[in-house]
Amino acid sequence: MSRTTADAPTPADDQAHRPLPVHLVGSLPRPLCDDPATALRWFVEHRGEAELTALPSDRDPRWIIDWLTRHLSSVPSLEQVRGGESRGYDDMPYYRVRPGQRLSEQEVGLRRVEQAEAAFAALDRMCPGGPGEPPRVQVGIPNALDLALFAFGSIDAAREWMPTVQAAVRHEVAELDARWGDRLQLQLETPAVLVAYHLAPPPAWAMLTADLTRQVSGVLAAAPRARWVLHLCYGDLERVPVFTPTDLRSAVRFLNALTDLLAEQGAPMPTVHLPVVCGRQAPPTDPAFYEELRHLRRGVGIIPGVVVEDYPEETREALRLAEEALGAPVSGVAAACGYGRRTEEAAAANLALAARLAREWSMR
Structure with a gap:
């Protein structure tokens, strides 16, 4: 178990001499996700020889639905x-x-x-000591902006209650960091960032960028010991995106501004899982789609979310195009989202393709 996870998803400039890891965004289809030991064991058994950035602990691919319909409906102050x-x-x-x-x-x-806690207990039973470092556990952290928008249904209402939701997320993140900081990989998950750019006219992007980077950096600051991955997203409810991107302009705009803000704060920029494929589509193979990556700040580690098990050649070409536009090695390879809405067979095929590409890229 000691080599299940890579030392770290490192920035692109430091990645050249490391084995390329596979990044697992999170969930598994039921019933695999119902028990943490079953989920962790599935990832380990299906990774082949690939190293992983961490072992995900996400247990419910429909957590947002249960949170909205079960949890919030029981909160006395809400109607x-x-x-x-x-x-x-x-x-x-x-x-x-x-x-x-x-x-x-x-x-x-x-x-x-x-x-x-349940994931670490299961992991400790699976590898109760021995040589090497134990693998990190990845915990998905929904962004406070996304939670507020889901819960209250409009931008105005979400803005009113954002301080409360932000405080709740920061509290949980801080407790995770205090208990398991150097054994954690926290993945901040936010479809709302890219959706906000999609809905806003470009003249409003400067103000939008300032608001978004300030909010996201506030969550990141709550866990200074843990390793962070920032997962941007287009939405994947029922394998359907909120919108289908035609380029990566808004993502690069946000990431550059976040990089600059974190540098001012003396904080590191997290590795970024950047999906480029939506829903059930093949990855884009038009070089123009990736062109904006040429303007990304140097040193930002990018894990392209390109792996689609039904399109292996398009996946390989998309990974090549992303790396070419970056002008530096990618920091990992991944699907665009978690496996929770796939069948077990499709999830295994996706991970096998990702592992094959990671090995191929590491040998170049």
């Missing part, structure tokens, strides 16, 4: 404004705070500490 079956982005329930009530950060918590 449901609209119901929904969560079958699409326009079919999600949302809430408001009852008149005269105040929402507390404890009421919107995600219980990620309990999830991590």
